[in-house]
Amino acid sequence: MKLSDIKKVVILGAGTMGQQIGFLCAMHGYNVALYDLSREILDEAMKRMEKLGSWFISMGRIKPDQLVDIMVRIESTPDPEEAAKDADFINESLPEDPELKARVFAVFNEFCPERTVFTTNTSTLVPSMFAEKTGRPQKFAALHFHDVRTSNVVDVMPHPGTAPVIVDLVRDFAKSIGQIVILLHRENNGYVFNAMLSSLFSSALTLASNGVASVEDIDRSWMGVMHMPIGPFGIMDQVGLSTVWTITDFWAGKTGDPQLKANADFLKQYLDKDRLGFKNMRGFYSYPNPAYSEQGFLSGERKTEE
Template sequence: MAIKNVTVAGSGVLGSQIAYQTAYKGFKVVVYDINEDAINKAKDRIKALRHMYKHDIAATDADFEAGLSRISYTWDLAEAVKNADLVIEAIPERPDIKKDFYTKIAKLAPKDAIFTSNSSTLVPSMFMEDTGRPAQFLNMHFANQVWLNNTAEIMGSPKTDPDIYKEIVEFARNIGMIPIQLKKEQPGYILNSLLIPLLSAGEGLWVKGVADPQMIDKTWMAATGAPMGPFAILDVVGIRTAYNITLAQAKNDKDPNAQVLADKLKELLDEGKLGMEAGEGFYHYPNPAYKDPNFLKI
């Protein structure tokens, strides 16, 4: 089956980026979210990508407008998936929400539509039966700033059809991604299996009062030459995503430190400090302190 019509469900930071990148590369895209307010925010997020596409990959205004012209929006789920060849799910990192979503679209999407999840920590076998089409379900995880950090980690379940897997590998290439092909299920895939321990270590130092976020970031950047430390990365990922993952860890593992961290992240959320997308998280944007030439000066 040739993929032509793509539905992206969930229009947060990554969902909006995935939707625009897919449209930019020539596919018709429907963006779905739960209500009109969420859709209006999605439109603003996607329009705000213009500067990055022009600055980072030399896209012209005409190029960017062509991408926009291939996107439509809806908060009607049946309408969103009725013509979908591929549904890319990018909804919150909570198993209960994802299970409910797949149970619903299983009845609404065309029977030959492929479903993929952009989950960063959850494996496809957790949801494959909920989709009603386990052979046509797999995970495709994108990194933030997809136009620059262009990886798509592709992971099937034991029931994923190998031909469907190959089709998604080809789709990833067609939207400008490097297909990272995982041979078996692994929570966290490759990227987050490497990244989350770094972020967790930084968060642990903060929660214990060993150092503040900027000092932790300075240490990592100065000692390794990295362009960002763990808290700058958390701002890019989004504080809400970090909070959802930490809260699930606190509930599942009964880890008191995870609950303390979740509470501290919740305080940031309550203050509207969602990270880079909101203009403030651990840093202020668009000119965060870690990009200041003096940040690492003695």
């Protein structure tokens, strides 16, 4: 199959990511079928996609009259057979559970044409964990998105059994929906940006939990040298401190590394004070006007947050 043969894209799971990816595909001219558990979930997802469209208009990324055409290209159904009919390409955004993903892929393998390419948007699993269970391992790879409102970078990660022509096709498809493609040559626990970001988080947390420097000075250092508007602790607030803690604590337990445990405990102090990050407006910083975005932060004239 060539890129020009791809007409219909099926999105499995119409949650946060499925809505974004589905909209992006329709915005670039593909017919999209959204699949989820029930009509109610799908109706809600369609409403949210329309809102996402309004946001794209407000950012000048699409024109108001384009939104109607985009929405017309998106259908939704809780019936897998209907969703799979004439499918050329699938991207899956189901919950992060390999058994569940495998089960749904197996159903779609039954109903999809032989040509259909399967991709997963999993964040933390690797495709080989459920490649065989998809029933078409050679036509399966990870195609991983970030938040499409703020990023146009995707990772393409094949597993050892992915056919090279499929890797090329997935890459071409991602480019056709306006994405910058980062190709991983082999499976890795963590995509390229995520792997670098988690090292940055880990270094910043180690410095702070060992009392080497304050949260603000660590961010100041990164921001000052890299000319960035935000530092590692500010980014952790955006990601959500419970997410960062869960991952840090998981790896602390798995590796037995005392430094990772200290980093997890450092984060836990904030969670215990109900400082969850941007999501509840209090984390390492207070929102909507975090200290790091105020004048005088870099020069240290602004007082440190308690």
